[in-house]
Amino acid sequence: MADGRRHSVDLPITRTLIALRRVRSLRDPSTNSMSKFPALLENATWETNSTNEISIQFAKVSKEGRLNHNGLSGWKNLCLDEHSEDQVDKFDSQYDMGKPELIFRDSLGGVKSLDTPLRTENVEGDNCERETNGTTLLSEEYCGGRRNKVLDLVCATPLSNQLEDRDSTNGPITGSPLGESIDQSVPRQKPRSKNQVKSYSGVGDILSRAGSPCLSVSDALSSHSTSLFANEAAEFMVQNDRGCGISCCWTKTPRLRDSNPYSDAEGNPLLSRDVAGKRSWKHITNETPRSLSQKFRPKSFDELVGQNVVVRSLLGAISKGRITSLYLFHGPRGTGKTSASRIFAAALNCLSHEYKPCGVCRECAAFFSGRSRDVKEVDSMRINGAKRIGSLIKNASMPPFSSRFKVFIVDECHLLNEETWGTVLNSLENLSQNVVFVMVTPELDMLPRSAVTRCQKYHFTKIKDADIAGRLRNICVEEDLDFDQVALDFIAAKSSGSLRDAEIMLDQLSLLGRRITLSLAHELIGVVSDDELFDLLDLALSSDTSSTVIRARELMGSRIDPMRLVSQMANLIMDVLAGKCQDNSSEVRRKFSRKHASEGDVQRLSYALKILSESEKQLRMSKNQSTWLTVALLQLSSLEASPMDVNDSKSSMRNGHDRDGDFSSTPSTGESLKHLALRSCEDSKLERLQVQGDCKVTLDSIWKRASELCNSNSLRSFLRKQGKLSSLHFNKGVAVAELEFHHPNYASKAEKSWKFIASSLQTVLGCNVEIRINLVLCAPVSKCGKLRRLSFSLFGCSRRTHYKSHPPVEGGSDSDYSDHISEKPMIREKAISACPSDCGSQAPHNCYHRVEVGRALRNSEGNVLSIGPTSSHRSLPDDASKTPGHGFPSSKAGESNRQVTIFSSQEAEDQPNCFPKRLRLPKKSRSSDAMKVVRIDNHQENKLALSIPGKESIENMHHCQ
Numbered sequence: 001m002a003d004g005r006r007h008s009v010d011l012p013i014t015r016t017l018i019a020l021r022r023v024r025s026l027r028d029p030s031t032n033s034m035s036k037f038p039a040l041l042e043n044a045t046w047e048t049n050s051t052n053e054i055s056i057q058f059a060k061v062s063k064e065g066r067l068n069h070n071g072l073s074g075w076k077n078l079c080l081d082e083h084s085e086d087q088v089d090k091f092d093s094q095y096d097m098g099k100p101e102l103i104f105r106d107s108l109g110g111v112k113s114l115d116t117p118l119r120t121e122n123v124e125g126d127n128c129e130r131e132t133n134g135t136t137l138l139s140e141e142y143c144g145g146r147r148n149k150v151l152d153l154v155c156a157t158p159l160s161n162q163l164e165d166r167d168s169t170n171g172p173i174t175g176s177p178l179g180e181s182i183d184q185s186v187p188r189q190k191p192r193s194k195n196q197v198k199s200y201s202g203v204g205d206i207l208s209r210a211g212s213p214c215l216s217v218s219d220a221l222s223s224h225s226t227s228l229f230a231n232e233a234a235e236f237m238v239q240n241d242r243g244c245g246i247s248c249c250w251t252k253t254p255r256l257r258d259s260n261p262y263s264d265a266e267g268n269p270l271l272s273r274d275v276a277g278k279r280s281w282k283h284i285t286n287e288t289p290r291s292l293s294q295k296f297r298p299k300s301f302d303e304l305v306g307q308n309v310v311v312r313s314l315l316g317a318i319s320k321g322r323i324t325s326l327y328l329f330h331g332p333r334g335t336g337k338t339s340a341s342r343i344f345a346a347a348l349n350c351l352s353h354e355y356k357p358c359g360v361c362r363e364c365a366a367f368f369s370g371r372s373r374d375v376k377e378v379d380s381m382r383i384n385g386a387k388r389i390g391s392l393i394k395n396a397s398m399p400p401f402s403s404r405f406k407v408f409i410v411d412e413c414h415l416l417n418e419e420t421w422g423t424v425l426n427s428l429e430n431l432s433q434n435v436v437f438v439m440v441t442p443e444l445d446m447l448p449r450s451a452v453t454r455c456q457k458y459h460f461t462k463i464k465d466a467d468i469a470g471r472l473r474n475i476c477v478e479e480d481l482d483f484d485q486v487a488l489d490f491i492a493a494k495s496s497g498s499l500r501d502a503e504i505m506l507d508q509l510s511l512l513g514r515r516i517t518l519s520l521a522h523e524l525i526g527v528v529s530d531d532e533l534f535d536l537l538d539l540a541l542s543s544d545t546s547s548t549v550i551r552a553r554e555l556m557g558s559r560i561d562p563m564r565l566v567s568q569m570a571n572l573i574m575d576v577l578a579g580k581c582q583d584n585s586s587e588v589r590r591k592f593s594r595k596h597a598s599e600g601d602v603q604r605l606s607y608a609l610k611i612l613s614e615s616e617k618q619l620r621m622s623k624n625q626s627t628w629l630t631v632a633l634l635q636l637s638s639l640e641a642s643p644m645d646v647n648d649s650k651s652s653m654r655n656g657h658d659r660d661g662d663f664s665s666t667p668s669t670g671e672s673l674k675h676l677a678l679r680s681c682e683d684s685k686l687e688r689l690q691v692q693g694d695c696k697v698t699l700d701s702i703w704k705r706a707s708e709l710c711n712s713n714s715l716r717s718f719l720r721k722q723g724k725l726s727s728l729h730f731n732k733g734v735a736v737a738e739l740e741f742h743h744p745n746y747a748s749k750a751e752k753s754w755k756f757i758a759s760s761l762q763t764v765l766g767c768n769v770e771i772r773i774n775l776v777l778c779a780p781v782s783k784c785g786k787l788r789r790l791s792f793s794l795f796g797c798s799r800r801t802h803y804k805s806h807p808p809v810e811g812g813s814d815s816d817y818s819d820h821i822s823e824k825p826m827i828r829e830k831a832i833s834a835c836p837s838d839c840g841s842q843a844p845h846n847c848y849h850r851v852e853v854g855r856a857l858r859n860s861e862g863n864v865l866s867i868g869p870t871s872s873h874r875s876l877p878d879d880a881s882k883t884p885g886h887g888f889p890s891s892k893a894g895e896s897n898r899q900v901t902i903f904s905s906q907e908a909e910d911q912p913n914c915f916p917k918r919l920r921l922p923k924k925s926r927s928s929d930a931m932k933v934v935r936i937d938n939h940q941e942n943k944l945a946l947s948i949p950g951k952e953s954i955e956n957m958h959h960c961q
């Protein structure tokens with residue numbers, strides 16, 4: 001028969017496969033040497049073809065045995081020549097081999113055949129079809145890349161009892177290199193035949209499989225049901241390496257199958273040299289990895305980007321021979337920890353004396369092809385448990401097979417429990433010098449202290465944007481991708497120092513099959529361009545309120561979520577503050593930087609940064625993210641150019657004191673002035689922003705903006721001087737603004753202009769507004785002379801309008817205003833909450849009583865359910881309620897008020913236009929009944945009649961219309 005022709009042989013596929021597996025572990029179990037089957041071994045050659053199929057060839061001149069395993073697409077092909085078969089027979093008798101099972105799975109996941117004989121046909125020239133029990137397998141290698149039918153043959157070689165266990169428990173088979181599990185609906189494998197392995201060679205077989213091109217260690221481990229480990233964990237690791245012994249640490253990359261790993265570099269070098277004589281890994285990455293990140297996983301220290309200190313240090317350790325037994329690689333995700341641990345492991349065993357994996361020597365070849373027997377990657381979750389870790393330690397105590405070091409890479413080691421850590425740490429001293437554990441984690445804080453202190457720690461830093469961009473550029477060039485450098489810079493900036501993240505983004509963009517441009521990147525990532533943000537920031541810093549609102553809404557409405565916008569804008573500001581504006585920056589950026597270059601601008605920008613960072617915290621908890629972000633943006637324009645420290649709570653307090661008295665003794669705002677807090681109440685419908693600390697700055701700026709929008713000069717200056725926005729909260733998307741005035745006349749005046757105020761607030765907040773006007777009086781307490789606050793809720797009006805951004809026109813009347821805003825008042829309220837108690841004191845300012853709106857208990861609709869006196873002072877000067885300007889004609893001198901509440905929100909709905917939430921009761925109606933039962937009997941246009949049991953009281957209410 002001519003060379004290259006192949007004989008057709010009928011061969012039970014299971015035997016074939018098991019034989020081939022054994023070929024990969026041709027060690028004599030007694031001597032652990034490779035000498036037992038030299039002929040077969042010498043003839044065995046691993047190959048990777050262009051489609052990443054893996055094949056073992058038994059290179060006899062005219063015949064060949066070949067196992068094709070498409071490691072990625074799940075396609076495998078198998079054929080053996082007679083020569084191999086002979087060897088297999090020998091093998092079987094020698095080792096009392098069992099009969100493996102094969103599952104053919106077509107592309108739809110159906111099982112084609114199980115435990116079927118395989119018939120290989122002569123292959124000559126293009127004739128590359130081989131039949132396997134009716135199933136056609138095509139080898140691309142022989143078909144010049146033709147692949148008509150994809151079959152998935154899952155190598156579920158049952159070399160172990162563990163597999164029996166698995167079968168019995170119906171556990172999923174995840175033997176495919178992709179870790180995909182076979183659908184449970186797939187018919188189970190046949191019961192094992194007598195040919196099956198009697199007793200598996202221990203865990204080694206699992207790890208063998210794991211180490212085989214088919215499986216990684218973790219794949220193998222995960223491919224078994226828990227019962228497997230529950231029963232046999234002890235043996236699992238002990239017998240590791242007793243099978244074919246090929247265990248793989250290169251689990252996450254496609255295995256490299258280009259050559260016989262045990263061949264000499266000269267004979268079959270893994271690394272080619274390029275023209276310049278530089279080593280190139282190209283041909284060993286001649287595969288079809290699933291992602292760019294896989295494909296470009298660094299394989300030498302040189303390729304590790306941005307971790308120079310770590311690299312230098314590790315190289316130093318290797319060159320000086322100062323290898324310790326426990327290493328800890330920690331740092332953010334996607335920065336190269338796992339890659340580095342593998343490179344380190346390879347470097348430790350590399351025979352080249354170059355202290356870095358040469359990629360050429362036998363050890364490197366074995367390692368990178370995933371067949372190193374001395375480097376193992378361990379799944380942290382799977383070694384928890386005394387038995388399992390015990391087995392692993394036992395395994396570690398055995399000498400290495402062929403390498404200098406036995407290396408265990410424990411990824412995600414923060415998942416190890418304390419007990420496991422304890423066992424590892426305790427055994428370190430007893431283990432040989434040649435055992436190295438490399439623990440890898442992004443979560444240093446989760447490790448036990450005792451472990452951290454015992455390790456040599458290597459911190460992997462976030463990778464610099466420039467380094468990431470450079471790497472992306474190289475990838476693009478190598479992959480022949482069309483790109484704009486700005487797009488790569490942008491991706492780098494968005495990947496937060498994680499090269500993997502950047503590579504993933506690039507990968508996605510490359511799939512679009514278009515030039516990788518900035519706008520494409522924006523679209524993919526869901527951000528807006530920097531230019532657009534600079535525009536928005538510019539507007540926000542100017543006083544153009546409506547444009548700011550409109551622009552912000554546009555951006556948030558269509559393309560970016562508020563959280564992202566905040567962080568993107570904060571980054572931009574930081575760039576500007578850092579002077580990051582190169583020549584190649586966009587015109588918009590340069591213009592912005594020029595415009596905001598003065599000292600004052602820089603201060604404003606840094607203050608803006610603080611506001612944005614504060615608002616980011618609020619947004620996290622808010623359901624009204626867009627509104628709050630708009631509010632935050634509007635604050636930027638009111639920033640003074642003068643230095644202003646938002647953290648300087650003292651300054652806030654001082655401001656507050658000037659106007660409002662002693663904050664520290666006024667519970668409504670007197671809780672320590674810390675920050676703006678947006679709270680979600682127990683009732684999820686209600687969100688509340690309460691006045692606390694720095695939020696005063698926020699509220700002040702909102703108020704300032706709103707009052708600026710009132711075009712009447714007198715009203716504007718009145719509001720700015722005499723009014724204050726004391727709290728803001730949201731109820732079902734309506735902003736409830738509590739306003740404070742400090743004189744009844746002012747409150748009364750504000751009440752008259754409520755439409756303007758509401759309108760301005762609406763413009764500023766960008767949503768419907770309900771305003772509540774409160775009168776706050778400061779009354780000195782005689783003993784200490786301190787000012788105390790008296791708060792009266794006078795007026796409330798909720799307006800649900802179709803929001804328009806236009807403020808009322810100058811000099812416009814209410815009717816003008818109405819033209820501008822289509823108004824649909826829903827609830828009109830006018831109420832007073834004043835001191836209910838009769839303190840008996842005749843001196844008007846000797847005592848106080850405060851009714852605090854902020855402490856009102858609200859129902860799910862946000863209506864006040866009850867409101868109570870909050871001060872220990874139970875007395876209020878009677879004349880507090882008869883102060884002129886209250887607008888409550890029925891308030892009689894000497895009459896104390898008691899606050900009452902309508903409990904049913906249904907009533908509010910029934911009477912949407914005129915609904916008093918809080919009303920006064922006559923002094924004598926103090927019974928709890930009177931407090932509870934209040935009912936609207938009747939309401940007329942200007943009057944509300946309230947019926948209170950045992951007492952009749954009519955309270956006149958002004959309609960707000």
Ligand SMILES: Nc1ncnc2c1ncn2[C@@H]1O[C@H](COP(=O)(O)OP(=O)(O)OP(=O)(O)O)[C@@H](O)[C@H]1O
Nearest residue numbers: 293296297304305333334335336337338339499500
């Ligand atoms: N420093 C780096 N140099 C080159 N490539 C890197 C680097 N860091 C990450 N990568 C790329 O990201 C991929 C994942 O890296 P790796 O698994 O080593 O990161 P990691 O830090 O271990 O991440 P994790 O903590 O999530 O496991 C690699 O395949 C590689 O393509």
Ligand SMILES: [Zn+2]
Nearest residue numbers: 350358361364
């Ligand atoms: Zn080497």
